Amino acid sequence: MTTITIDSRQRVELIDITEKVRAAIRDRGIADGLAVVYTPHTTAAITINENADPDVAIDLVMALNKLVPFDDHYHHAEGNSAAHVKSTLVGASETLIVENNIPVLGTWQGIYFCEFDGPRRRQVHVKVIGT
Amino acid sequence: MTTITIDSRQRVELIDITEKVRAAIRDRGIADGLAVVYTPHTTAAITINENADPDVAIDLVMALNKLVPFDDHYHHAEGNSAAHVKSTLVGASETLIVENNIPVLGTWQGIYFCEFDGPRRRQVHVKVIGT
Amino acid sequence: MTTITIDSRQRVELIDITEKVRAAIRDRGIADGLAVVYTPHTTAAITINENADPDVAIDLVMALNKLVPFDDHYHHAEGNSAAHVKSTLVGASETLIVENNIPVLGTWQGIYFCEFDGPRRRQVHVKVIGT
Numbered sequence: 001m002t003t004i005t006i007d008s009r010q011r012v013e014l015i016d017i018t019e020k021v022r023a024a025i026r027d028r029g030i031a032d033g034l035a036v037v038y039t040p041h042t043t044a045a046i047t048i049n050e051n052a053d054p055d056v057a058i059d060l061v062m063a064l065n066k067l068v069p070f071d072d073h074y075h076h077a078e079g080n081s082a083a084h085v086k087s088t089l090v091g092a093s094e095t096l097i098v099e100n101n102i103p104v105l106g107t108w109q110g111i112y113f114c115e116f117d118g119p120r121r122r123q124v125h126v127k128v129i130g131t
Numbered sequence: 132m133t134t135i136t137i138d139s140r141q142r143v144e145l146i147d148i149t150e151k152v153r154a155a156i157r158d159r160g161i162a163d164g165l166a167v168v169y170t171p172h173t174t175a176a177i178t179i180n181e182n183a184d185p186d187v188a189i190d191l192v193m194a195l196n197k198l199v200p201f202d203d204h205y206h207h208a209e210g211n212s213a214a215h216v217k218s219t220l221v222g223a224s225e226t227l228i229v230e231n232n233i234p235v236l237g238t239w240q241g242i243y244f245c246e247f248d249g250p251r252r253r254q255v256h257v258k259v260i261g262t
Numbered sequence: 263m264t265t266i267t268i269d270s271r272q273r274v275e276l277i278d279i280t281e282k283v284r285a286a287i288r289d290r291g292i293a294d295g296l297a298v299v300y301t302p303h304t305t306a307a308i309t310i311n312e313n314a315d316p317d318v319a320i321d322l323v324m325a326l327n328k329l330v331p332f333d334d335h336y337h338h339a340e341g342n343s344a345a346h347v348k349s350t351l352v353g354a355s356e357t358l359i360v361e362n363n364i365p366v367l368g369t370w371q372g373i374y375f376c377e378f379d380g381p382r383r384r385q386v387h388v389k390v391i392g393t
Binding site: 001034036038039040041042067068072073074075076077078081082084085087088089091092093095125127129 | 164165178179180181184186187189190191193194195197198220221222225226227228230235236237238239240260261
């Protein structure tokens with residue numbers, strides 16, 4: 001397992017980690033299998049989406065903030081319930097297909113770490129299995 | 132594959148299954164690999180989120196119920212369309228990294244079975260692969 | 263890896279690919295393991311839900327369209343931001359447990375390709391690992 005460290009800078013933000021994930025898979029030396037990209041935080045998530053036009057990530061943040069209001073009569077005293085809800089909606093991990101030692105991504109697909117309660121120092125684990 | 136049986140008690144409820152999943156992985160005896168936690172129901176889901184403060188699960192239920200109203204001019208005659216929608220938003224499974232025969236979870240992460248159309252008797256499958 | 267080609271016919275649509283996925287797994291000849299069903303597109307997704315009553319898929323489309331409006335002051339100039347948001351909410355892949363060379367699905371579970379920006383020609387990859 002390889003662990004990537006990320007420093008987020010905003011409260012809600014999508015950070016492109018495609019190249020870091022690709023490097024972690026390449027360094028592992030497994031040609032054929034699966035890779036799981038997993039964040040161990042409960043106010044963050046991993047998603048796959050377009051990384052050609054940065055406006056897509058901006059629209060994703062806007063839409064998620066609108067779907068899950070920051071303040072909404074939540075019970076959790078820490079005040080970050082919206083971040084927990086977003087984490088469950090987007091999900092803590094993505095699973096990638098690995099062939100020829102690289103992840104099989106579509107032309108427009110990038111891998112994003114989703115910060116929902118930043119700024120913070122965060123971790124992402126990459127685990128590759130196969131042969 | 133190990134199958135865990137769960138008896139939900141409410142219509143919408145998050146049930147912490149972390150220890151049961153951990154036991155299923157430990158009993159399987161695979162030190163290094165992946166574990167998939169999968170529910171075979173279409174009105175339920177699996178999620179990973181904080182299990183230290185029980186208010187987080189309460190807020191998740193509240194937010195999901197607000198996002199997907201129980202009654203909303205649905206077509207499906209069984210009357211549980213909201214549960215099907217929630218199942219697709221949260222997802223039928225979670226994939227965990229396994230090292231040293233235990234799932235790699237963050238400090239605050241627990242694994243939840245999400246009941247969206249209870250109360251019912253439910254199942255969760257845990258499959259571990261690796262070496 | 264097996265690639266399935268799909269021709270969607272509507273702007274937003276759920277297409278049942280259960281039999282195609284089952285065939286891809288069977289043809290691969292791996293009795294015991296995992297299968298990842300993955301779409302390489304950023305305006306599509308994969309989900310698991312009921313495929314007995316076709317009204318469930320209709321309600322899922324209706325609910326997703328309501329949650330994420332087609333027009334909502336998005337920045338992305340292509341005009342399909344709603345599709346990108348839905349893709350992140352539903353997710354690019356599903357992971358299935360494979361035993362006896364078939365996916366372990368619940369009685370009512372089917373596998374759907376979710377078109378969010380059609381009609382288009384689309385792809386779904388199926389990767390099986392195990393023994």
